[in-house]
Amino acid sequence: xxxxxxxxxxxxxxxxxxxxxxxxxxxxxxxxxxxxxxxxxxxxxxxxxxxxxxxxxxxxxxxxxxxxxxxxxxxxxxxxxxxxxxxxxxxxxxxxxxxxxxxxxxxxxxxxxxxxxxxxxxxxxxxxxxxxxxxxxxxxxxxxxxxxxxxxxxxxxxxxxxxxxxxxxxxxxxxxxxxxxxxxxxxxxxxxxxxxxxxxxxxxxxxxxxxxxxxxxxxxxxxxxxxxxxxxxxxxxxxxxxxxxxxxxxxxxxxxxxxxxxxxxxxxxxxxxxxxxxxxxxxxxxxxxxxxxxxxxxxxxxxxxxxxxxxxxxxxxxxxxxxxxxxxxxxxxxxxxxxxxxxxxxxxxxxxxxxxxxxxxxxxxxxxxxxxxxxxxxxxxxxxxxxxxxxx
Ligand SMILES: Cc1ncc(COP(=O)(O)O)c(C=O)c1O
Numbered sequence: 001x002x003x004x005x006x007x008x009x010x011x012x013x014x015x016x017x018x019x020x021x022x023x024x025x026x027x028x029x030x031x032x033x034x035x036x037x038x039x040x041x042x043x044x045x046x047x048x049x050x051x052x053x054x055x056x057x058x059x060x061x062x063x064x065x066x067x068x069x070x071x072x073x074x075x076x077x078x079x080x081x082x083x084x085x086x087x088x089x090x091x092x093x094x095x096x097x098x099x100x101x102x103x104x105x106x107x108x109x110x111x112x113x114x115x116x117x118x119x120x121x122x123x124x125x126x127x128x129x130x131x132x133x134x135x136x137x138x139x140x141x142x143x144x145x146x147x148x149x150x151x152x153x154x155x156x157x158x159x160x161x162x163x164x165x166x167x168x169x170x171x172x173x174x175x176x177x178x179x180x181x182x183x184x185x186x187x188x189x190x191x192x193x194x195x196x197x198x199x200x201x202x203x204x205x206x207x208x209x210x211x212x213x214x215x216x217x218x219x220x221x222x223x224x225x226x227x228x229x230x231x232x233x234x235x236x237x238x239x240x241x242x243x244x245x246x247x248x249x250x251x252x253x254x255x256x257x258x259x260x261x262x263x264x265x266x267x268x269x270x271x272x273x274x275x276x277x278x279x280x281x282x283x284x285x286x287x288x289x290x291x292x293x294x295x296x297x298x299x300x301x302x303x304x305x306x307x308x309x310x311x312x313x314x315x316x317x318x319x320x321x322x323x324x325x326x327x328x329x330x331x332x333x334x335x336x337x338x339x340x341x342x343x344x345x346x347x348x349x350x351x352x353x354x355x356x357x358x359x360x361x362x363x364x365x366x367x368x369x370x371x372x373x374x375x376x377x378x379x380x381x382x383x384x385x386x387x388x389x390x391x392x
Contacts, residue, residue, distance in 0.1 A: 003325045004371045008203075009152055009180060009300055009362035010329055014246070015205040021249035022207065025242040033239050034230060043241045050248025057251050058197065058214060059188040066213045066231045067244055071179035073224075074198030074213040075103035077235070078175045079146060081221035082196070083111050086143035093117040093141040097129055097158075098347040100148050103198075104177055105343070108146070117141070125349050127156035127291035131163050138170050145174045149192070150181040153331035153344040153360055154291030155300030157181070164193020173219060179203055179211075183254040184262065184297055195219050201243070205365070206250030210243035261365055266298035268363040268372050273301070275376040283387055285309055288354065290345055302331065302360045304345060305383065307353035312386045314357050320382035321359075326375045331360035 005013075025046060031039025033047050048062065055062040068074045083094065096108050098120045105120075112118045119137040123129050129147060138145075145167050147158050160176050167174035175196035178187050183204035189197055196219065200211035215221055215234070227236030254261075273293070280287055286309045290302040305312045314330035321328055331342060341355035361375065 001325045002374060003327070004367070004375050005327045006361045006363065006367065006371070006375055007327050007329050008364035009155075009331070009360065011202045011208065012205045012364055013366075014207060015250060015253050017253060018206055018246045018249045022242040022246040025245050029241070033241060034228065043239075046241055046245050047239055050244045050251075053248045054212060054251050057187075057255055058182075058199075059190050060214050061217065063232065064189075064214055064217055066215060066234045067239060067247075068198075068211045068213055068235060069209055070202070070211040071101075071177065071198050071200035072103040072211075074200070074211045075101065075146075075177055076107050077213050077221075077224045078196045078198060079104060079107040079111070079144070081224055082144045082173055082175070082219075083116060084222035085220045089143075091141050091143035093119070093139050094144045094146065095119045095121065095134060095137045095142060096146045097121045097123060097148070099123050099127065099151055099153075099344045100146070101152055101177055101179070104146055104148065121147075123156075123347050126295065127151060127154045127344070127348055128295055129158050129163070131159050131166055134163050135166050138166075138172065142170070142172050145172055146177070147174075148177040148180075149187070149197075150178070150184070150297050151291070151344060152180045153300075153342060153358075154302045154348075155180070155296040155298075155362075156291045157185070157295055157297060160192045160194065167195075168193055180300075181297065183251065183258065184265075184299060185258075189214055189216065196221075201247040201250055204250050204254050207243045207246040210240060210247045212247075257365070262298065264365065264367075265363045268367055268369070269298040269301055271369050271372045272361060272376060275373055276303075276379075279376050279380045280383075283384060286383060286387060288350070290348060290350070290358065298363070300360060300362045302345075302358060304350060304354045304359075305357035307351055307357065310387055310390050311353050312357045312383070314359055316386070317357070317359050317379075317382055320385070321375075321378055324378040324381070326378050328362075328375070329360050330358050 031043040033044040051062045173195045182199035195216040197214040202208040225236040345355035
């Protein structure tokens with residue numbers, strides 16, 4: 001059976017060159033980078049090369065990159081690190097949005113339960129934050145603004161430069177979760193006006209379990225991991241040399257391919273929109289496109305089934321597609337076997353039942369037009385099957 005992977009926003013396959021670059025660091029070059037002997041020094045050199053490559057890619061200094069276990073840790077480090085560092089100044093207010101990834105959302109909710117004030121800003125029905133709303137939410141106690149660059153469910157790009165400008169004017173630290181934008185669109189910490197930025201390797205054809213937090217020089221942040229003095233004393237624990245080397249290589253490949261990858265994803269997105277219009281023409285009112293089509297990256301397309309026409313659980317669609325060889329996701333958290341409506345789709349103003357029937361398609365390097373056509377045909381078979389059942 002044909003298999004089509006359209007879940008690249010969840011994770012990507014490792015690029016062969018990335019794996020090749022990592023292999024020697026599992027075997028011959030196995031030293032602990034903190035060791036002073038040659039085994040250690042070789043490992044250390046590899047880490048610093050990767051750090052420099054990644055720093056250059058986002059227009060940062062190598063000393064501003066702290067490797068973490070992924071995007072989740074980078075987000076938690078940013079939120080808790082800044083919150084704790086500011087407690088002594090009596091600054092205990094954070095501004096974020098309703099559409100953040102759970103790594104930011106849940107960290108902020110934890111702080112809220114423990115004495116912090118958190119403002120969760122609404123988005124428009126297009127899935128975009130209004131920078132003016134950020135400005136209005138600022139108080140003398142605000143220590144951090146955290147707004148994601150690209151949303152992982154609907155792909156919308158937030159006005160980070162403008163929000164960063166506001167943060168600068170008010171002297172407030174600004175963090176962005178760039179896990180879904182890093183390696184896909186230009187991410188330059190100076191142009192974006194950010195003080196902290198999170199990214200992850202496995203979304204860009206690198207290994208799982210490695211990411212980084214960019215921390216602008218001079219930013220006071222409390223460390224999250226206590227122990228050894230790795231990562232210039234900011235993140236204790238022996239570094240995973242193979243993963244860091246793989247991350248560096250994945251960034252090198254991205255730097256070469258980013259424009260082509262973007263154009264390729266754009267072509268696939270346009271094809272999917274065209275094909276959906278065509279194939280779903282008789283039941284076009286059943287599908288709702290989520291988020292702005294223009295102010296979004298081309299790698300993600302997200303649809304809900306209009307609950308006023310028919311109620312279908314996303315799970316049924318995803319399993320239905322999986323049986324037919326198409327891998328997609330609903331983009332929201334699945335807890336103890338029961339699907340919760342996506343907080344992102346709810347934030348767009350959709351009703352709960354519509355939010356429960358959300359399907360995310362996300363494109364990658366290896367996808368072709370044929371993959372998209374096949375996925376749309378199978379998507380139609382599954383959805384129209386439910387529509388026919390409902391009519392009977
Ligand atoms: C926007 C966003 N932030 C954070 C994360 C978490 O990254 P990681 O899987 O590396 O922990 C993800 C992963 O899906 C994401 O999409």
